[in-house]
Amino acid sequence: MSNGEPLGLVGVFASPQPMVEAARQLHALGIEAVEAYTPYPVEALGEQAHAGRPTALPWIMAAGALVGACCGYFIQYWDEWLSYPLNVGGRPYNSWPAFTVGAFEVTLLFAVAAGFFGLWFACRLPRLYDPKVEAEVFDRASTDRFVLRVETGASNVPRDRIRRVFEQHGAEQIVEVAA
Amino acid sequence: MTLAADVPRPAPVVEPGVTLRSLSEQVSGRLLSRRPPLWWWVGFGWALALLLVLIVSVTNLFVTGIGIWGVNIPVAWGLAIAEYVWWIALASGGTIVSALFHVTRSPWRSATNRIAETMLLSAAACAGIMPILHLGRPGLFYWLFPYSTVMGVWPQVRSPLWWDFVCLLCYILMSIMYYYVGLVPDVATVRDLAQSRSKKVFYGVLAMGWRGSARHWRKHKTVYAIMSAIMAPMVISVHSVVGLDFAAGLTPGWHSTQFPPYFFFGAVISGTALVVMLTILVRWGYGLENVITDYHLNALGKLVLVGSVMLGYAYLFEAWGPIYGADAADKTEFASRVFGFTAGAYWGKIALNILIPQLLWLPAIRRSKAALFLICAGIIVGMWLERYIIVVSSLHRNHMPSYWGVYYPTAWDWSILAGSIGLFLTMFFTLLRIVPIVAMSEVREIIDKGGPR
Numbered sequence: 001m002s003n004g005e006p007l008g009l010v011g012v013f014a015s016p017q018p019m020v021e022a023a024r025q026l027h028a029l030g031i032e033a034v035e036a037y038t039p040y041p042v043e044a045l046g047e048q049a050h051a052g053r054p055t056a057l058p059w060i061m062a063a064g065a066l067v068g069a070c071c072g073y074f075i076q077y078w079d080e081w082l083s084y085p086l087n088v089g090g091r092p093y094n095s096w097p098a099f100t101v102g103a104f105e106v107t108l109l110f111a112v113a114a115g116f117f118g119l120w121f122a123c124r125l126p127r128l129y130d131p132k133v134e135a136e137v138f139d140r141a142s143t144d145r146f147v148l149r150v151e152t153g154a155s156n157v158p159r160d161r162i163r164r165v166f167e168q169h170g171a172e173q174i175v176e177v178a179a
Numbered sequence: 180m181t182l183a184a185d186v187p188r189p190a191p192v193v194e195p196g197v198t199l200r201s202l203s204e205q206v207s208g209r210l211l212s213r214r215p216p217l218w219w220w221v222g223f224g225w226a227l228a229l230l231l232v233l234i235v236s237v238t239n240l241f242v243t244g245i246g247i248w249g250v251n252i253p254v255a256w257g258l259a260i261a262e263y264v265w266w267i268a269l270a271s272g273g274t275i276v277s278a279l280f281h282v283t284r285s286p287w288r289s290a291t292n293r294i295a296e297t298m299l300l301s302a303a304a305c306a307g308i309m310p311i312l313h314l315g316r317p318g319l320f321y322w323l324f325p326y327s328t329v330m331g332v333w334p335q336v337r338s339p340l341w342w343d344f345v346c347l348l349c350y351i352l353m354s355i356m357y358y359y360v361g362l363v364p365d366v367a368t369v370r371d372l373a374q375s376r377s378k379k380v381f382y383g384v385l386a387m388g389w390r391g392s393a394r395h396w397r398k399h400k401t402v403y404a405i406m407s408a409i410m411a412p413m414v415i416s417v418h419s420v421v422g423l424d425f426a427a428g429l430t431p432g433w434h435s436t437q438f439p440p441y442f443f444f445g446a447v448i449s450g451t452a453l454v455v456m457l458t459i460l461v462r463w464g465y466g467l468e469n470v471i472t473d474y475h476l477n478a479l480g481k482l483v484l485v486g487s488v489m490l491g492y493a494y495l496f497e498a499w500g501p502i503y504g505a506d507a508a509d510k511t512e513f514a515s516r517v518f519g520f521t522a523g524a525y526w527g528k529i530a531l532n533i534l535i536p537q538l539l540w541l542p543a544i545r546r547s548k549a550a551l552f553l554i555c556a557g558i559i560v561g562m563w564l565e566r567y568i569i570v571v572s573s574l575h576r577n578h579m580p581s582y583w584g585v586y587y588p589t590a591w592d593w594s595i596l597a598g599s600i601g602l603f604l605t606m607f608f609t610l611l612r613i614v615p616i617v618a619m620s621e622v623r624e625i626i627d628k629g630g631p632r
Contacts, residue, residue, distance in 0.1 A: 040623040041396035084333040098337040109349040115402045116356040126387035139371040144199035
């Protein structure tokens with residue numbers, strides 16, 4: 001919106017395959033700033049449509065599991081050994097077999113919670129207003145259309161060339177967006 | 180033999196006419212239409228009436244005390260505990276259908292998992308209130324939380340009852356997170372199709388600005404797959420620990436090493452049976468026959484059958500222990516269980532959980548919605564009987580004959596059962612109006628792979 005100059009070029013496709021082809025070609029032209037919006041995960045997109053580095057989320061979940069295991073065990077250890085030692089039939093205060101169950105559940109809880117919050121953090125969500133995807137064409141990307149968005153300012157490839165790539169692959173609609 | 184091969188007319192996972200657009204409009208339309216259909220009002224009305232029963236019963240319970248129930252020494256655990264186990268088993272079925280079969284990439288899971296998970300959350304709430312109602316001093320339930328109190332008193336964490344508390348708490352929290360991660364792309368669809376301002380805002384906030392960008396999808400897919408792989412062992416552990424509540428006691432009939440898997444088998448059959456019943460009803464009510472086809476019901480019917488066979492194995496072992504063992508108390512308790520006080524319930528559970536479900540071997544039965552529905556309803560009743568027997572029969576024939584007694588539920592016991600069903604249905608019907616009941620983004624993948632381009 002800054003200077004009224006269109007900053008993005010958006011191509012709308014009716015099926016995933018042409019969109020993947022178009023993304024592939026744009027990638028070959030050296031355009032990095034391509035983003036796809038699809039109603040379901042399209043695996044073939046792979047690296048072509050700026051899928052980015054492999055996600056660190058599995059490691060974050062593993063770290064969550066580790067923290068959960070430690071916390072889950074420690075709170076029981078704190079309870080039964082440090083704070084409120086209670087002799088039940090001479091059993092050891094640090095009854096690790098009995099503590100395993102609680103520690104296991106908390107481990108899984110922390111792993112899932114790390115994945116849950118990590119996912120939204122990694123996706124920069126919630127973001128209720130995003131000027132990049134405000135145009136009406138993006139509304140159909142959640143239903144039945146496959147949308148490619150190219151930042152025209154981010155590379156030296158002329159806008160007409162990008163437009164031609166969209167046309168070659170049968171884009172239904174090509175829109176210039178301001179934001 | 181594959182699933183599709185033994186259905187005479189190979190049932191498609193999604194009917195050929197379904198397109199990306201028609202699917203989105205069909206599922207979202209149920210939420211965006213201003214007036215709910217008549218059957219919804221009828222069901223919701225009954226649900227609210229039963230919920231009122233729960234409110235009255237719980238109020239009386241809290242004011243008067245658990246003396247309004249039939250529980251007493253020696254049978255100090257009554258219907259509330261039996262129903263806790265019953266509800267948590269029903270809830271577990273939702274996770275089994277949803278998480279376990281996401282890990283195996285079963286195509287039939289995609290259209291039924293939202294129904295299963297909605298059922299899970301509704302049933303877990305019912306399971307959660309039962310132990311609290313049973314406490315006697317329900318206001319002090321928070322003493323179960325392990326934290327350093329000013330009194331310096333902690334819960335006894337070596338007890339399976341405490342493990343159970345942790346399991347249930349973690350399970351409900353994890354289920355909500357798992358549900359929401361799967362839900363976000365679908366509520367984004369509803370947001371984009373909504374016309375009215377209020378619904379746009381409501382679903383817009385719920386979708387958090389999800390736009391289905393490729394980068395987001397990739398992260399979403401990774402996290403969702405790992406979550407599924409975690410939820411599957413989680414649900415096994417939850418119901419196994421419920422089994423340990425009993426197995427760790429020295430009471431005859433409870434003190435058995437087979438209890439954790441025995442309880443899990445019960446969760447498979449009863450939970451899946453409830454998923455089948457709700458799937459048939461939702462499919463009919465919302466007219467989703469083109470997305471939830473015979474393929475799904477065939478697969479679910481087989482899962483119920485697997486649960487029945489596994490449970491039959493556990494029942495054999497339940498009998499084998501006392502018969503082969505040398506413990507007189509075990510033998511006495513088992514004789515009373517089969518031929519004595521709970522004989523009717525015992526043979527009822529054998530018939531409803533084991534014998535009648537064997538009909539599901541026949542493809543014609545799996546194709547018939549009415550037969551499937553009735554068999555599954557029978558299983559739900561049969562599983563309730565099983566929980567009742569486990570709780571009551573063991574306590575009424577404990578080691579010492581001087582410590583024997585019987586238990587008869589009072590009207591208030593039954594009203595809590597009716598009321599908890601009301602709570603379940605109220606939650607389910609409410610969620611039915613709020614969440615897209617079919618996981619659209621997942622069914623779209625199936626349309627893309629199988630349907631005509």
